[in-house]
Amino acid sequence: MKDEAMLDAKPDQPTAKCPVHMDEPGTGRLAHADADHPAVPQAKIGVLIANLGTPDNYDYWSMRRYLNEFLSDKRVVDYPAWLWQPLLQLVILTKRPFTSGANYKSIWNTDKDESPLLTITKDQTARLAETVAEKFGDGVMVDFCMRYGNPSTTSKVDEMVKAGCEKILFFPLYPHYAGATSATACDQFFRALMTQKWQPAARTVAPYFEHPSYIKALAASVRRAYDAMEEKPEVLVASYHGMPKRYLMEGDPYHCQCQKTTRLLREELGWEEAKIQTTFQSVFGPEGWLRPYTVDHVADLAKQGVKRLAVIAPAFSADCIETLEEINEEICESFEEAGGEHFTYIPCLNDDALHIAALTEVIEENLAGWS
Missing domain, CATH: 3.40.50.1400 (Rossmann fold)
Known part of the structure; x- marks a missing residue:
């Protein structure tokens, strides 16, 4: 009788318990939740692609922030901190932001005021979102993050969780595995998961160098x-x-x-x-x-x-x-x-149609059992 009463209850009526998933998709209301229960979005799957990163600009301080984050990563430079950090902070980061900034300036996308890597990754994400939607509908959310710089991995994981992603497929866009690329990207993803109250289930995509x-x-x-x-x-x-x-x-x-x-x-x-x-x-x-x-x-x-x-x-x-x-x-x-x-x-494969098709195939294979 208790279960029958719960089934007949209105969404705004308090009840003794509530289901994990919404019975009314898109409402933000659990069908049998108490009136003061926090809103819960419709459950989704997230596909988060990741690339190395980019400075926000090519000026000295933007370059210094970016290079400091990148070169302080123990996966990238594994020398002891007592040896490496004084050299990095007092020598390398006083000079290298100027030369690296000049190099970035020579290739900068001035129309969008961003690095080419950011422009291309946005284009790849948009194309992947289209092809994934064709296969899985709107139940799969596709976005991107950067290991260093913006948008950060932590911010994008947070956005996905708030959007209702109870499962996240993390896809480092490195065909080949390396500790300084794939591994550090996954490290940062796992750190981001540690900040979540409701931690989603997670998978990482293996290297696809021979796909x-x-x-x-x-x-x-x-x-x-x-x-x-x-x-x-x-x-x-x-x-x-x-x-x-x-x-x-x-x-x-x-x-x-x-x-x-x-x-x-x-x-x-x-x-x-x-x-x-x-x-x-x-x-x-x-x-x-x-x-x-x-x-x-x-x-x-x-x-x-x-x-x-x-x-x-x-x-x-x-x-x-x-x-x-x-x-x-x-x-x-x-x-x-x-x-x-x-x-x-x-040129790299970038957002070429065959590349997007290959990446979509990799995503589909890794979503098996989830989608």
Whole structure:
């Protein structure tokens, strides 16, 4: 009789207990809750994609805040704090914001007053929201965050929980796993969950460096670029972000995953082995990093007689400072100064339709049992 009475009760009548989910979607009212019960939104699933981050501007203080957060991350620089922090605060952060700021200024999206990475990530999120909605309706919410800078991971997790996301799929947009990218992004996501009173169920997306749809999207971008050229490049360099070689020796799988992506891309293109070569860029600090270094290798190729060269950056899901400035300017200059004549940078997949389709496929696979 008690249960029958509860079923007949009006939404504003006090009752002894209330269900977890709303019986009246979108009202913010639990069907059998007490009158003073806090509003509860309709239950949803959240898909939170994450990228590295971006400064808010390229001025000194914006750059200093961003670089301080980034370079203070123990996943990025794992030296003891007593050794690293004085060097960082007193030396590096007094000079580097000027040079990094100048680099960002050279690629800044002046129309929207934001970095290209932020612009592209917004576009990717909008496209993903459309494709996910086509598959799952409005019960899945898609948004993005940055590991460093804004919008922060904590703020976006908070927004998702307040919007009713009882389950969150966290998707670091790094095809390859590395402690300094995927792991630190997940660390920050887990920290954000710790701040929630009602903590949602959570999943993280594994690296997708060998996913067939991702490889096909990469190959299509290469074919598209080559088809637009009268004279094809003699060599395609697959340039990946570098890391200290010590990390590989300590068990980080990044190097091996990068090598496999290059091999799978070559096989998808049907090319011989010498046509694609793997290199690593963005060397920082005094210790040895993964080799060969892109900036040196392209010069060596030019000295060996290679006149036409193309570079692709498979480890980046969106064009950013490392591709638009480092590859398109510094690495290009290294090749041309050594005798190279035609340098082509093949853009990241960004919001290309095949890339969005591949990411949607990864999301769908990881939502199995939830959606």
